[in-house]
Amino acid sequence: MSDTTTRALALLNLLQTHRHWPGAELATRLGVTERTVRRDVDRLRELGYRVESIPGAAGGYRLEAGSAVPPLLLTDDEAVTMAIGLRVAATQQLVGGPEVTLTALAKLEQVLPSPLRRRVNALAASVQSPRMGDGPVVSPVVLGEIALATRDQERLRLRYVDREGSESTRRVEPHALAPSGRKWFLLCWDLDRDDWRTFRVDRIEAVEHTRVLFDRRPLTPEEIDERVLIAASWSPQKIEADAVMELPFPAMQEIFGPWSDGATPDGETRTRWPFGGSDWREAMYALLWIPEGVEYTTTFPEPERTALREALGRLQRALDAPPSSRP
Template identity: 90%
Template structure:
């Protein structure tokens, strides 16, 4: 393989791993001049790859979608991961998931070497995908476009429908896509609210790329996991109730952090906090987060209220009774 061909393939590999590359950075990574980069881009265009160039100091190159899918460069690990992902995706709640992913999988496995096909079969046999059941349907197109924008730090404009059916247009900086339970969530910085927001992907109707890049804000993996967990807990629960605490709203926000989402002030010295759970035990666990010494009332509904009262009374009797004899 000639140096020119090898360099063009290396350039193609770089273009496939990022949405936008400055010309100076491509030249630096390939160890050539920017003029050589321009010639190699022209060679890729002759082969059918649509490479868009933008002039200026902030200009560069990006690989655009074409009318047909050109060949992709995949490492062995990338090919195996993609094949396994397609097998799992065939069982997930995606629009057209089973049919589309199985045909794509058949095409990919057809060109895999024998050794890689054996790796795919072995790993796929060991992977047990979760049961989806009645999980909400997610558009793979929307999911894919958000993933690209998240990778490239590109602002999005999206149409979102909330749980009440109200539609809004949001301008966001996507930071992470994460599954929780049977749903997908997008954690992003909401430019209109000037704060972090978490959206259910199945409620995102459409996304529009703005081609405006942003600097990623600092947020830890732990905080991302916590915010997604909070968003997942806001899905409709079997038991839903409020706790009204004798605690000013600003103090409650400081104590609860991200878990204060949804809370509202009730006058100057009280805060209303919604909570819930799949059963009375799970809902009761939320009440245990109320800080020590803070009095509160709750709208815990019947018959779960009676079940909780009976359990608490038994717990108090057990704590007041003498401890059992120690184990021999």
């Protein structure tokens, strides 16, 4: 294989791994001049690959959907079958974990020609995959589009419906897609609220690409996991209650960090904090995180309130009694 062919394949591989590449960065990665990059791009175009040139200071190259699916050389039927399978796998959280599935889905969807994409959308809508658990239905079309934008660091406009049924348009910088339980969550920077937000993907009605790129904000994997866990905890729970603590709202936010999401001021000196759980034991665990010395009241519901009171009474008596001696 000639150096020219090897370099062209390396260029094609780079174009497939990211939606937009500056010409100077491609030249650096390939160890050639920008003029050589332009010639290699022309060779790819002669082979039928649609490589778009983007002018300007922030310009570069972008691989667009063409008449074939490079470089696997799949038939149309094979490409459609793979795309549908990956969409189903992503919604069911299969195939080696969510990251592997979404990466493969993003690569394939990027190069699907428009007619094949329409076939995939039509057929995927009619595929009734076996449900695993009681998770909500996630649109594979929406999931695929968000996966592309997350990988490419592209700003999106989302049409989102919250749990009360209110619809809004959100301008976001998608940072991570992650499953928790049987739900998918999008962690993103909300441009209108100037803060991190986590949205349930099954509540995203539509995705609009802006082609505006952004630089990722620093966030560790541990912080991503914590924010997704917090978002998952806000899903409807069997036990739902509020705690009104004698702690000003700013102080509560500083102490609780991301776990203060959903809390609201209750006057100048108190904070109302919603919490919940699958049973009274799990809900009680949240109350244990209220700082020592901070008084509070709670709307803990019945009959779980009575069960909690009985358990705490036994615990108090056990702590007041002298320790039993070993025989």
